[in-house]
Amino acid sequence: MADGYPEYMRKSIERLESTRDERKDIQFERMHADESDDLLKKFHPDYREEGKQKLKIGASKGEKVPLELLALLEAPSLIDPSEINLDQIDYDVDILIIGGGGAGTVAALWAMKEGISPENILIATKLRHGDSNSMMAQGGIQAADTKDDSPVQHYLDAMGGGHYTNEPELLEALTKDAPKLIKWHEELGILYDRDEEGEFIELPGGGTSRYRLHSSGDYTGMELMRVMRDEARNKDLPVLEFAPAVELLTDEDGTVTGALMMNLETNEYYVVRAKSTILATGGFGRLHVQSYPTSNHYGATGDGLIMGYRVGVPLKDMDSVQYHPTGAVFPEQVLGLLVTEKVRSLGAQPVNDEGELFVNPLEPRDVEAASFIRECYGRERGVETPTGMKGVWLDSPLIDVLKGEGTVAKNLPAMVRQYKRFNIDITKDPMLVFPTLHYQNGGLAIDKSGATPVPGLFACGEVTGGVHGKNRLMGNSLLDFNVFGKRAGISAAKHVAKVSKGKLTLKHVERYGKALKSAGIDTKIASPLLLPEYRGKKVLERHLDIEVTL
Amino acid sequence: MPEEKEKKMIDIYVMGRRYKVPEGLTIMTALEYAGYKYVRGCGCRGGFCGACSTVFRNKDDYKLKMDLACQTAVEDGMFLVQLPFVPSVRTMYEVDEIEPEKDDNLLLEHYPEIARCVSCNTCTKACPQDIEVMDYVQASLRGDIDRAASLSFDCIQCGLCSIRCPADIKHYHLAQEARRIKGKYIDTHSEQLKERVKELDGCVYDERMKELVKMSKEEIKIVYDKREFKKGE
Numbered sequence: 056m057a058d059g060y061p062e063y064m065r066k067s068i069e070r071l072e073s074t075r076d077e078r079k080d081i082q083f084e085r086m087h088a089d090e091s092d093d094l095l096k097k098f099h100p101d102y103r104e105e106g107k108q109k110l111k112i113g114a115s116k117g118e119k120v121p122l123e124l125l126a127l128l129e130a131p132s133l134i135d136p137s138e139i140n141l142d143q144i145d146y147d148v149d150i151l152i153i154g155g156g157g158a159g160t161v162a163a164l165w166a167m168k169e170g171i172s173p174e175n176i177l178i179a180t181k182l183r184h185g186d187s188n189s190m191m192a193q194g195g196i197q198a199a200d201t202k203d204d205s206p207v208q209h210y211l212d213a214m215g216g217g218h219y220t221n222e223p224e225l226l227e228a229l230t231k232d233a234p235k236l237i238k239w240h241e242e243l244g245i246l247y248d249r250d251e252e253g254e255f256i257e258l259p260g261g262g263t264s265r266y267r268l269h270s271s272g273d274y275t276g277m278e279l280m281r282v283m284r285d286e287a288r289n290k291d292l293p294v295l296e297f298a299p300a301v302e303l304l305t306d307e308d309g310t311v312t313g314a315l316m317m318n319l320e321t322n323e324y325y326v327v328r329a330k331s332t333i334l335a336t337g338g339f340g341r342l343h344v345q346s347y348p349t350s351n352h353y354g355a356t357g358d359g360l361i362m363g364y365r366v367g368v369p370l371k372d373m374d375s376v377q378y379h380p381t382g383a384v385f386p387e388q389v390l391g392l393l394v395t396e397k398v399r400s401l402g403a404q405p406v407n408d409e410g411e412l413f414v415n416p417l418e419p420r421d422v423e424a425a426s427f428i429r430e431c432y433g434r435e436r437g438v439e440t441p442t443g444m445k446g447v448w449l450d451s452p453l454i455d456v457l458k459g460e461g462t463v464a465k466n467l468p469a470m471v472r473q474y475k476r477f478n479i480d481i482t483k484d485p486m487l488v489f490p491t492l493h494y495q496n497g498g499l500a501i502d503k504s505g506a507t508p509v510p511g512l513f514a515c516g517e518v519t520g521g522v523h524g525k526n527r528l529m530g531n532s533l534l535d536f537n538v539f540g541k542r543a544g545i546s547a548a549k550h551v552a553k554v555s556k557g558k559l560t561l562k563h564v565e566r567y568g569k570a571l572k573s574a575g576i577d578t579k580i581a582s583p584l585l586l587p588e589y590r591g592k593k594v595l596e597r598h599l600d601i602e603v604t605l
Numbered sequence: 606m607p608e609e610k611e612k613k614m615i616d617i618y619v620m621g622r623r624y625k626v627p628e629g630l631t632i633m634t635a636l637e638y639a640g641y642k643y644v645r646g647c648g649c650r651g652g653f654c655g656a657c658s659t660v661f662r663n664k665d666d667y668k669l670k671m672d673l674a675c676q677t678a679v680e681d682g683m684f685l686v687q688l689p690f691v692p693s694v695r696t697m698y699e700v701d702e703i704e705p706e707k708d709d710n711l712l713l714e715h716y717p718e719i720a721r722c723v724s725c726n727t728c729t730k731a732c733p734q735d736i737e738v739m740d741y742v743q744a745s746l747r748g749d750i751d752r753a754a755s756l757s758f759d760c761i762q763c764g765l766c767s768i769r770c771p772a773d774i775k776h777y778h779l780a781q782e783a784r785r786i787k788g789k790y791i792d793t794h795s796e797q798l799k800e801r802v803k804e805l806d807g808c809v810y811d812e813r814m815k816e817l818v819k820m821s822k823e824e825i826k827i828v829y830d831k832r833e834f835k836k837g838e
């Protein structure tokens with residue numbers, strides 16, 4: 056038999072197997088409201104007050120944000136403004152789009168439809184064009200297009216899911232534009248799962264009262280992203296890869312007039328002047344808020360939040376972070392990978408190191424996640440991995456016991472394949488799971504046109520906040536970057552006609568530095584982060600800071 | 606609980622240089638452990654983006670192997686190097702202007718080198734996604750765009766097929782065009798969606814939406830709690 060588990064885990068699995076028969080028919084009692092409130096307060100990362108702190112400076116002074124983000128927001132710039140020559144402009148364009156994921160690419164395509172020629176647009180992105188969380192979204196995209204459904208129903212679902220904290224006018228835009236964006240996808244040639252008549256095969260998602268999820272196998276985000284990138288390439292849209300923005304540029308009045316980019320391989324800086332600038336830098340999963348593993352892309356370090364905040368854009372709902380209860384925690388190769396909720400829907404139970412069922416498998420996501428955390432770090436009944444992480448078992452073989460041999464293979468083919476690569480057969484052995492940091496619910500404040508309160512600056516996608524309130528529903532993030540990418544692209548294009556080219560300064564960076572000083576903030580780090588640090592401890596301790604020239 | 610002795614150290618050779626790394630890491634995390642910080646060659650870290658194509662040879666094996674660094678575990682004695690970039694050409698096309706219905710040879714015209722395919726199947730063997738790459742190249746040659754699109758659906762565009770191909774075929778670009786043609790011209794489009802867009806253009810939902818947008822938290826909470834669940838068809 057395939058055995059991807061080390062010996063000590065095998066013993067834990069034997070304990071799980073020994074209790075399977077007596078566990079299989081147990082309906083673990085659901086928690087009462089006060090019980091779950093108490094659990095959340097004690098163990099859900101969002102409720103841990105010590106995980107957040109109030110901002111001491113800036114447009115959202117007094118608001119609480121996660122410490123990992125706060126450290127970067129309250130840090131000086133990576134650059135010293137006095138060392139930068141802004142007179143030599145390397146790229147002079149109408150629209151600069153920072154970020155080449157879904158939001159940035161959609162914005163570029165719609166700016167072109169609005170009449171801006173591709174040579175007057177520049178996408179600058181930290182890694183490659185398309186490297187983004189957009190690429191990794193599996194589930195699908197919501198759009199209310201069936202007869203029993205409506206944008207109104209979609210609005211209602213998302214508003215309730217967001218605990219009524221969503222910005223109404225943003226949510227109205229999201230739900231009303233949705234069908235039109237899917238229509239655009241058909242015109243672009245994006246593949247969707249359809250029935251024989253060509254109608255979409257739509258599924259329900261958590262918190263949706265209708266079957267509304269459109270999908271493209273379990274590669275929905277990848278299909279959207281690769282087609283949009285293909286379209287951008289057909290239009291010869293200029294893309295500067297491995298060139299993250301390190302700061303925005305502003306004129307004397309604080310209007311955004313471009314950005315300072317950096318060549319990640321040579322460390323040379325580039326000055327970009329633009330009439331409209333769009334921040335589409337994505338989320339911050341790689342900050343590993345409260346040390347959580349993440350399902351996010353390598354580049355998801357929240358750079359846009361830092362740059363946007365420095366020019367004066369307020370933050371919305373930054374105190375809430377979306378954790379998915381079942382992220383893979385072993386093997387190392389799939390760490391953070393989402394294990395679909397369907398595994399529990401089919402009957403799999405969460406089980407601790409001692410082989411005990413400790414929670415109802417289908418509590419709400421935050422409660423389920425908190426109970427896993429309590430089991431591992433409150434009760435110390437989790438299973439430790441070779442890299443020192445902890446998790447609980449998800450007893451997937453139980454599904455076949457309950458529903459008949461072959462149920463797992465038939466209903467969870469992608470999961471079976473993913474684990475098989477590492478010699479784990481989830482039809483015979485359980486999966487080790489722990490909550491994973493999945494999505495940045497909040498972000499930079501925008502209006503329904505995709506404009507930030509700072510003139511010349513637009514934003515779209517995961518870097519923005521408001522549309523999902525404090526909790527996003529499944530299938531609304533792919534939709535978000537489509538709707539607001541389009542809106543920001545069109546607004547940025549319209550803005551171009553109204554303004555002339557602006558002066559370039561880094562005055563706001565100087566002002567921000569002074570504000571840090573007068574608030575008494577002294578830190579060794581500088582921001583934005585650009586890339587997370589995963590190098591081995593021993594190497595970093597012996598690292599010599601010497602530049603070797605060829 | 607794991608014991609320290611179980612975290613066995615193994616040797617890997619990064620472009621020939623030996624490093625000791627713990628067993629069980631991926632090629633990607635092993636290189637990071639050894640002290641490399643990725644700029645190129647690292648993307649989603651989850652097997653979706655094709656940024657981390659890696660060429661390697663296992664101890665005492667004559668074969669060159671290819672896979673994704675984020676999805677492959679290191680093995681003792683492994684020699685490896687990453688391919689951070691695949692130089693390749695693609696054909697520009699206007700998706701609105703091509704006429705695949707009238708032209709069976711469209712893909713062959715855009716990618717004439719597919720006629721050089723010698724059916725060696727090296728592309729298929731190189732694919733980390735287990736796609737039948739050669740079969741979709743052959744389908745494209747026959748003008749069977751629908752099949753080429755379906756066979757290539759799982760493609761993450763890492764480019765390993767094209768790096769290995771003795772005929773210099775650019776498989777993943779060819780497949781991208783095939784899939785867009787299928788999505789736009791071969792698949793039947795949704796009638797329901799067309800109707801809904803028409804309704805939206807006619808502002809059918811605006812009035813009710815306006816009411817919801819104006820509601821207080823308490824008011825909309827009542828509407829939300831009363832909502833019915835339907836299948837929506």
